[in-house]
Amino acid sequence: MSALLVEATRIAREFDYPAEQVRRGVAEYIRQADEGLAKENTTLSQIPTFVTAVPNGTEKGLYLAVDLGGTNFRVCSVQLHGDTTFSLTQSKIMIPRELMASGTSKDLFTFLARQIESFLRIHHNDHFEAHQRRRANNAAVEDLFDLGFTFSFPVRQFGINSGTLIRWTKGFNIPDAVGHDVCALLQSAIDDLNLPVRVAALVNDTVGTLMARSYTSPGKTGTLLGGIFGTGTNGAYLEKIEKITKLDSMKDVHYDKSTGEMIINAEWGSFDNQLSVLPDTIYDRQLDEESNNPGIQMFEKRVSGMFLGEILRRALLALHNDPQIGLFKPSETSKWGLDTSLLSLVEEDTAKHYPAVKAALKDHLKIENPSDEECEAVKILVHAIGKRAARLSAVPIAAVLIHTGKLQTDELVDVGVDGSLVEFYPNFEGYIRDALREVTEVGPAGEKKIRIGISKDGSGVGAALIALVASKDETLQNPQQKEGK
Numbered sequence: 001m002s003a004l005l006v007e008a009t010r011i012a013r014e015f016d017y018p019a020e021q022v023r024r025g026v027a028e029y030i031r032q033a034d035e036g037l038a039k040e041n042t043t044l045s046q047i048p049t050f051v052t053a054v055p056n057g058t059e060k061g062l063y064l065a066v067d068l069g070g071t072n073f074r075v076c077s078v079q080l081h082g083d084t085t086f087s088l089t090q091s092k093i094m095i096p097r098e099l100m101a102s103g104t105s106k107d108l109f110t111f112l113a114r115q116i117e118s119f120l121r122i123h124h125n126d127h128f129e130a131h132q133r134r135r136a137n138n139a140a141v142e143d144l145f146d147l148g149f150t151f152s153f154p155v156r157q158f159g160i161n162s163g164t165l166i167r168w169t170k171g172f173n174i175p176d177a178v179g180h181d182v183c184a185l186l187q188s189a190i191d192d193l194n195l196p197v198r199v200a201a202l203v204n205d206t207v208g209t210l211m212a213r214s215y216t217s218p219g220k221t222g223t224l225l226g227g228i229f230g231t232g233t234n235g236a237y238l239e240k241i242e243k244i245t246k247l248d249s250m251k252d253v254h255y256d257k258s259t260g261e262m263i264i265n266a267e268w269g270s271f272d273n274q275l276s277v278l279p280d281t282i283y284d285r286q287l288d289e290e291s292n293n294p295g296i297q298m299f300e301k302r303v304s305g306m307f308l309g310e311i312l313r314r315a316l317l318a319l320h321n322d323p324q325i326g327l328f329k330p331s332e333t334s335k336w337g338l339d340t341s342l343l344s345l346v347e348e349d350t351a352k353h354y355p356a357v358k359a360a361l362k363d364h365l366k367i368e369n370p371s372d373e374e375c376e377a378v379k380i381l382v383h384a385i386g387k388r389a390a391r392l393s394a395v396p397i398a399a400v401l402i403h404t405g406k407l408q409t410d411e412l413v414d415v416g417v418d419g420s421l422v423e424f425y426p427n428f429e430g431y432i433r434d435a436l437r438e439v440t441e442v443g444p445a446g447e448k449k450i451r452i453g454i455s456k457d458g459s460g461v462g463a464a465l466i467a468l469v470a471s472k473d474e475t476l477q478n479p480q481q482k483e484g485k
């Protein structure tokens with residue numbers, strides 16, 4: 001074997017994440033999860049969402065939903081037909097870079113409200129104009145659209161439609177928004193434009209994924225867990241209210257206790273920020289040091305799309321810098337810019353002379369004519385980084401299954417997932433399942449009970465479903481009535 005391939009294989013081995021480490025990870029995750037349910041300011045936030053029921057597919061109505069959390073802002077209207085199906089109309093717009101990381105929260109939320117306005121003008125103009133006329137005549141304002149706001153960042157929630165931003169992730173950074181109620185910020189930007197819209201629910205994308213999967217999933221099985229493995233990673237699951245002991249010390253919170261359950265947004269991107277069990281290579285450390293949030297989202301930085309490309313670039317740079325080896329130089333301009341599509345393309349290509357790897361290297365890293373051997377080295381690294389991400393993804397999934405006891409009580413446990421990695425990275429689910437089988441409490445028998453399904457449009461349909469729940473909950477419109485519940 002050439003020096004290049006020997007060295008690439010050596011680096012790849014640093015990304016091994018063996019069964020015994022998976023098991024340690026799961027045990028530690030369960031510990032941190034319990035801690036997060038009991039108190040505030042823990043590494044796993046375990047945020048109560050105040051959503052206390054999952055849908056069963058019979059829900060009906062027309063709702064608006066917006067989605068902020070990745071590179072695009074989406075506005076959609078969702079018609080729930082009540083028979084597990086829905087129709088969705090949507091528009092998507094790229095968020096200008098300067099609004100993501102240097103402007104003020106006012107700039108960002110005004111931008112979002114303007115997108116809602118153009119969406120309404122295009123797709124629901126009758127409703128929009130009728131509302132404007134009523135306002136002009138000082139008539140009572142009615143017929144507001146209920147809107148579900150999917151906001152995919154850590155938020156401390158105080159109710160189904162209020163919550164303050166804890167921190168930004170995934171490259172967003174608008175400091176003056178931190179600590180503020182993001183629903184109120186959006187509502188005030190909407191009101192400035194006189195739009196017929198009420199922000200009815202605040203939704204993390206994982207909660208939306210869980211709700212959407214539960215609405216559409218086959219059979220009568222409700223969904224236990226919604227997970228995102230995309231630009232970022234996180235999960236939400238259904239927890240027994242009695243186990244969320246920190247709720248007792250939360251003042252002024254209103255929710256319906258009748259189901260005995262509540263969806264928890266785990267914010268597992270920040271699992272084990274102290275690195276007590278997470279694997280840690282030199283490339284992970286370098287990446288963290290140069291990130292805009294060092295020391296946090298440590299699990300996410302090893303698992304999600306926003307970071308895997310950058311880990312790869314750093315490993316390639318190590319090969320380039322080794323004078324014995326002389327791999328091509330990965331371009332500096334691609335720093336933080338390599339997305340998961342590069343990894344998926346490289347992993348997928350098994351053809352002679354690697355045509356897809358060559359095309360991907362040219363497009364993403366500006367490398368002209370790499371040799372077959374260089375392509376092979378890239379493949380070895382991509383495979384190792386992608387497989388580690390998938391095996392790590394099994395950790396929170398296994399932990400939630402064990403912690404909730406669902407594998408013992410249920411014949412089938414439904415999990416809804418979304419995101420570019422699970423959807424497009426070859427065999428991502430297969431690697432997750434391999435690791436799940438290696439966890440003693442899950443084992444091959446438990447793993448067979450787990451049904452994993454892609455839940456598309458979670459942030460649209462799920463947000464609409466939560467807006468529906470919120471709009472039907474009269475006590476939310478009038479919190480005083482809540483006290484006795």
Ligand code: BGC
Binds near residue numbers: 169170
């Ligand atoms: C955010 C989560 C979100 C996840 C997936 C993370 O960076 O903290 O709130 O659910 O990305 O979008």
